[in-house]
Amino acid sequence: MNNPHHLNPTSLKSRFTTRFLRALTKIRAQKPISSSSPTEIFRRYRRIKVAADKSMAYSVRSRRIWSRAMLWKLRSRSYRRQDPCSGRRFGKTNQAIMKKSSNENTTTRREDGVGFVEEADELRQLVPGGETMNLCNLLDETAHYIKCLTTQVQVMKKIADFYSF
């Protein structure tokens, strides 16, 4: 009964792995029986990529600005696919996210004296929701985002290695 290697079942890694495997099962079930054409494989690759991001964002939930931004993006993406005219509906949600993330001092221009405005702007493009964050939040969110990315890579690599011997 005593398993010294037992990992915390509520850890981020564990939550992500469970969700992602579940998503993979669904994607696999959707495949048309006949073809493994390049188009089909490409479609699957795209679905898997979305599933990876979705699984991670849902594992983090709304505890982080970047995860909220990613969840919002994923949801509006799926809604838009069903109804191409629904884009405007999410204007309010975006404002809500912005209100939550930007505190007192928000604009990059104010931090002009610190000498890394360009690099910070570049970082904003890479971290989900980065454009709405003040500098402190951006640096804080980045650390967590990187931790989640490395977990994502680690788990996906293990799954891929496991099934491709």
Place this chain on the structure above:
Amino acid sequence: MSSQRSTSSNKITDDKLNALILRLQTLLPQLDQSRHGRVSAAKVLNEICSYIRRLQNEVDGLSGRLSQCLDSMDLTGFDAEIVRDLLQQ
């Protein structure tokens, strides 16, 4: 004086910023503090951006790999066992 007030509030922000930048630096093995000591914030952010891009590309590549071997995946009966195995490694 108002200037004094702004300087002291800037100091707090600067210390906080430095701490945040330092934390990011520890995530980068190539900028290991024992060897490089003090690195400019711009350089840290630069390396961080490259690192994030590299990780995102890895996710991309792994998604491709998984799309290729999805067929051979038996995910049904042994889900729990697989998850346990994976996490134990």
